[in-house]
Amino acid sequence: MAPAVAPPRVSARRRRPGVIALSLALIAAGGAGVAVLLIQVGNRTDVVTVVRDVQVGQVITENDLGKTSIALDPAVKAVRSQDMDSVVGKRAAVELKPGSLLAPSQVTKDSLVQAGEQLVPIGLEPKQIPATALVPGQKVQLVHVFVQGATDTGEASDATLQTIGGRIVKASGAAPGTGIVVVDVATSATDGPRAAAWVAAGALRLVLAAPDGS
Template identity: 35%
Template sequence: MSSTATRYERSQVPPPVSAEPPLPPPPKLRRRPALIAAAVVSICLGAILGGWAWTATTNTQEVLAARADIERGAIIEADDLVRVRVNSDPALKPVGASSLDSVVGQRAAVDIAAGSLLTPSSYADSVVPAEEMSVVGVALTSSQAPGMNLQTGDRVRVVATPAEGSEAPTGVPSFSEAEVVGVRVSDDTGQLVVDLLVPRAEAAALAAQIATGNVAIVLDSRAR
């Protein structure tokens, strides 16, 4: 009897409860090809943009530009200039920003508009014409100018020629020596207009001769 009761009591005791709940099974990871492709595209795009930014910064140079209008002949001050970055181009020859100190104090050789890049021909040690010199312009037809294109710095002679219908003068015709300081083609007449640097004492007589149209230009030397 007692052994039967003991077995009965043992059968009524509930099984021991675990202290920790059972761990859930790990979730199954689902692959999403669209997200993977988007991540790859983002990485490639970032690399491309980074390369472009690096190329853009390494292909630029710091140069000098005019902050405001600078008139021809004016002394260039530091406040007249500004440093800017531009893309490198073999066709351009701007003055580097490192040349600022050497540019300041020079005179503008031409009118420099605000925002324009400075080039070596934009400034000079002195203005043209200097003291005791004058610039005289002469408009030439093809028969009055040399066959070779005239250039700034050419040494020429302005030769007085006979008037139409008159006889050629005997002996050597009178002439004036000059230096070419500018060459352009007139928009109105299509003639070649040459600016000549001559001594001030000869300017008036040369201008009077040029006004008659009875002149010709002779190219003598291109030695600089």
């Protein structure tokens, strides 16, 4: 009679305490990550959005605005939904585009053209446009230059350079094909007609003033 064969011995898998501890730590970290994500998703802020194009200086109406709820970075300044009534009736300090958040700095209670001022549109060719962006409120100097064959504007010779102080109200985008940018500049009512004459004669150049307005 053949001897009985003992069944194969199955040894218990050895569990290492270090591996178990690492597994528990990863599970805990994953759970913490999910918790942070849930907190971030839940921590939303109701803010005001722009739903229609609003030009610079235009009065903002309730129909121009909407509301949404987003997870807002603390560094982003946006008008809260509960403050929407405070911006309705004010003017756009910059051009507002649909789909963007409304920031407090983008609205103003003041008219961009003050009493006693006139608005002079100036067309600038690509070579005359400064690399620095033209923004509303920026101080500029309108300079009269001599142009060969230009119509006499009644100004003195180049020996006495003529300048007019102004402030940018709006700058358009570059026109297709020509690249010309139209800049609306507010000047005093007494200087407005003179600046317009310089523009008509092609004898005007726009110079950006220093940051302190000098």
